Amino acid sequence: MDSMKRVGVGASAQEQAEDWLRYGEELGLGPYYRGRAPMHLPGADSSVTPPALIANAAGPVAAAADRRSPEASSSGTHRLQTMAPKLAVASASALAPAGALPSLFESFDRIVGDTLPVIREDIGDCTRCKLHKARTNIVFGVGNSKAELLFVGEGPGHDEDIKGEPFVGRAGKLLTQMIEAMGLRREDVYIANVVKCRPPENRLPEKDEITTCSPFLMRQIDVIKPKVVCCLGSCAAQTLLQTTQGISKFRGEWFDFRGGKLIATYHPAYLLRNPPAKSEVWKDLQKVMSHLGLQPRKR
Numbered sequence: 001m002d003s004m005k006r007v008g009v010g011a012s013a014q015e016q017a018e019d020w021l022r023y024g025e026e027l028g029l030g031p032y033y034r035g036r037a038p039m040h041l042p043g044a045d046s047s048v049t050p051p052a053l054i055a056n057a058a059g060p061v062a063a064a065a066d067r068r069s070p071e072a073s074s075s076g077t078h079r080l081q082t083m084a085p086k087l088a089v090a091s092a093s094a095l096a097p098a099g100a101l102p103s104l105f106e107s108f109d110r111i112v113g114d115t116l117p118v119i120r121e122d123i124g125d126c127t128r129c130k131l132h133k134a135r136t137n138i139v140f141g142v143g144n145s146k147a148e149l150l151f152v153g154e155g156p157g158h159d160e161d162i163k164g165e166p167f168v169g170r171a172g173k174l175l176t177q178m179i180e181a182m183g184l185r186r187e188d189v190y191i192a193n194v195v196k197c198r199p200p201e202n203r204l205p206e207k208d209e210i211t212t213c214s215p216f217l218m219r220q221i222d223v224i225k226p227k228v229v230c231c232l233g234s235c236a237a238q239t240l241l242q243t244t245q246g247i248s249k250f251r252g253e254w255f256d257f258r259g260g261k262l263i264a265t266y267h268p269a270y271l272l273r274n275p276p277a278k279s280e281v282w283k284d285l286q287k288v289m290s291h292l293g294l295q296p297r298k299r
């Protein structure tokens with residue numbers, strides 16, 4: 001904390017950073033936070049600047065591409081490199097404003113020996129955020145623990161809250177149809193949400209709820225190690241890419257993401273309201289199929 005004072009981070013930002021560190025301790029990440037080697041940034045005195053803050057200053061998405069994707073200079077990722085800085089600008093200005101907080105996923109590394117049951121056990125009867133107050137069930141996630149394809153939505157709705165399973169309502173039925181059209185079964189993929197408890201009145205999850213709950217999703221992704229993470233809707237895409245840009249700006253584009261690829265498309269609930277958008281989503285899913293070597297289901 002002394003080093004943060006030396007580089008001029010404001011008091012409230014420092015408190016928030018301390019909250020992060022406490023949360024990291026709770027997740028068993030304490031040694032990671034304390035033990036990371038300083039990174040060098042031209043013009044910065046890395047001996048006194050916390051590495052997460054340096055990464056944030058450079059743009060969380062760009063930093064992620066640098067550190068987590070050694071193959072990022074290959075031809076297949078060229079487009080990603082040009083897109084990432086654009087997203088980083090939006091993220092740095094809107095998601096991590098005054099004080100340049102440690103970015104959520106820059107500060108989050110893989111936990112050795114983690115498993116889905118351990119993550120579920122860690123969640124427990126969670127009361128970490130206010131969404132616990134009105135929930136019926138925690139909706140952890142469902143599917144193949146070795147899935148090559150992982151779908152991420154924003155949060156449980158009414159049906160999911162009752163059943164304790166993601167995407168089981170009308171939008172869930174449409175997602176199942178989409179999965180089957182890709183030549184897969186629902187049980188072949190993994191399905192999870194950014195937050196695991198239903199937001200009241202089906203509102204979008206709020207920033208503090210996302211910040212509190214999404215590390216569990218990140219652990220699930222790290223354990224499953226899918227080849228493709230497909231974000232369904234703005235909330236999931238903006239959370240994982242740490243951007244405030246509208247999904248229509250980057251829908252259907254590929255991003256490097258924690259050793260695999262990430263693509264965003266529209267949420268099935270949006271398709272129920274706007275059926276013409278199904279053709280756009282199908283184009284995105286065809287890209288996923290091509291990447292995974294899938295053939296469409298024969299009718």
Ligand code: SF4
Binds near residue numbers: 195
């Ligand atoms: Fe806990 Fe996540 Fe539910 Fe919040 S949404 S109470 S963090 S499980």
